[in-house]
Amino acid sequence: MTDTDIANDPEIATDETASLIASNKVEGTAVYDEDGEKLGSIYNFMVDKLSGQVEYAVLQFGGVFGLGSDYYPLPWDKLTYDTEQGGYVVDVDKETLEAAPRYSAEEPPAYDQAYGERVYGYYGLSYP
Amino acid sequence: MTDTDIANDPEIATDETASLIASNKVEGTAVYDEDGEKLGSIYNFMVDKLSGQVEYAVLQFGGVFGLGSDYYPLPWDKLTYDTEQGGYVVDVDKETLEAAPRYSAEEPPAYDQAYGERVYGYYGLSYP
Numbered sequence: 147m148t149d150t151d152i153a154n155d156p157e158i159a160t161d162e163t164a165s166l167i168a169s170n171k172v173e174g175t176a177v178y179d180e181d182g183e184k185l186g187s188i189y190n191f192m193v194d195k196l197s198g199q200v201e202y203a204v205l206q207f208g209g210v211f212g213l214g215s216d217y218y219p220l221p222w223d224k225l226t227y228d229t230e231q232g233g234y235v236v237d238v239d240k241e242t243l244e245a246a247p248r249y250s251a252e253e254p255p256a257y258d259q260a261y262g263e264r265v266y267g268y269y270g271l272s273y274p
Numbered sequence: 275m276t277d278t279d280i281a282n283d284p285e286i287a288t289d290e291t292a293s294l295i296a297s298n299k300v301e302g303t304a305v306y307d308e309d310g311e312k313l314g315s316i317y318n319f320m321v322d323k324l325s326g327q328v329e330y331a332v333l334q335f336g337g338v339f340g341l342g343s344d345y346y347p348l349p350w351d352k353l354t355y356d357t358e359q360g361g362y363v364v365d366v367d368k369e370t371l372e373a374a375p376r377y378s379a380e381e382p383p384a385y386d387q388a389y390g391e392r393v394y395g396y397y398g399l400s401y402p
Contacts, residue, residue, distance in 0.1 A: 166329060166385045169297040170318040190298040193319075193328055198350035200326035201294060222326035257294045 167227070176233035177205055177225075185236065185243075189217055192257060201262065201274070203234070207243075216248035219255075221271050238269065295355070304361035305333055305353075313364065313371075317345055320385060329390065329402070331362070335371075344376040347383075349399050366397065 175188050186207035191200050202219040225234045236243075247265045255261045262273035303316050314335035319328045330347040353362045364371075375393045383389045390401035 165322055165324065166320040167323050168318045168320055168332075169328075170301055172321065173298055190296045191321075192294040192296055193300065194293055195295050195355045196293065198328035200297075200321055200328065204296075227323045 172203075176231070178228070178231055178233055178235050179240065180235060180237065182231065184233075188234065191222070192219070199274070202257075202265070205236075216250050217254075218243065218246055218248045219265050220246075221266050221269055223271060224269055242269075300331075304359070306356070306359055306361055306363050307368065308363060308365065310359065312361075316362065319350070320347070327402070330385075330393070333364075344378050345382075346371065346374055346376045347393050348374075349394050349397055351399060352397055370397075 169191070172188055173190055177185050177187055179185055186205055189204045189206045191204060192202040193200050200222045203222055203225050205218040205220055206215070207218065208215060220236065220238070224237055226237060227233075228235045238246075247261075247268055249255050259273070266273040297319070300316055301318055305313050305315055307313055314333055317332045317334045319332060320330040321328050328350045331350055331353050333346040333348055334343065335346065336343060348364065348366070352365055354365060355361075356363045366374075375389075375396055377383050387401070394401040
């Protein structure tokens with residue numbers, strides 16, 4: 147689909163444009179690995195209140211591939227939107243995800259600087 | 275509420291930390307004017323897919339104060355989160371909002387560069 151197609155389709159233009167995507171559309175969007183296998187979906191994302199920068203996309207894997215029903219926070223940069231699949235592709239292999247930082251709904255993290263450094267560091271990135 | 279209170283409250287910590295807020299919590303959050311009067315709520319926000327930067331918070335006013343049921347895209351910088359009110363405060367007066375760029379669900383904008391310049395320009399900001 148080209149940018150022009152997207153701009154001309156009113157259904158799509160509400161939620162998604164060539165470069166922007168609506169928050170309520172991202173939630174629930176499928177997440178695939180690099181082989182095109184569906185892993186799970188995006189639960190929500192965490193936004194810096196002051197800057198408006200999305201720091202994490204939080205994924206849910208729903209028990210597939212041995213990945214639990216926990217929440218997996220991922221640095222935004224690890225996600226790529228794939229227009230063909232209509233979902234996000236995660237540039238991370240299954241083994242890496244299996245050992246990745248995660249949390250249950252009952253024990254959410256503080257999402258402070260230390261947590262940011264731990265999560266970003268796990269994926270080989272510096273926390274902003 | 276202090277940062278420590280927030281970090282220690284499991285209900286809050288799931289969705290909101292000292293500096294981060296969850297996308298699914300922002301949606302539906304109340305929006306107030308600077309006098310503390312409730313204007314409406316946040317419908318969603320529009321995120322740059324590549325950078326993860328929130329470019330607009332889209333407001334709904336639900337017909338209060340003569341503001342229609344249309345969607346009003348606001349530059350993220352025009353919103354301030356007020357922990358006391360548990361909502362966002364808009365640094366814009368009613369007259370400015372009444373004449374602000376808006377759209378109906380049936381006629382969404384393309385959210386392209388020209389639209390960005392129009393909306394940001396209306397609020398006296400440069401589009402990134």
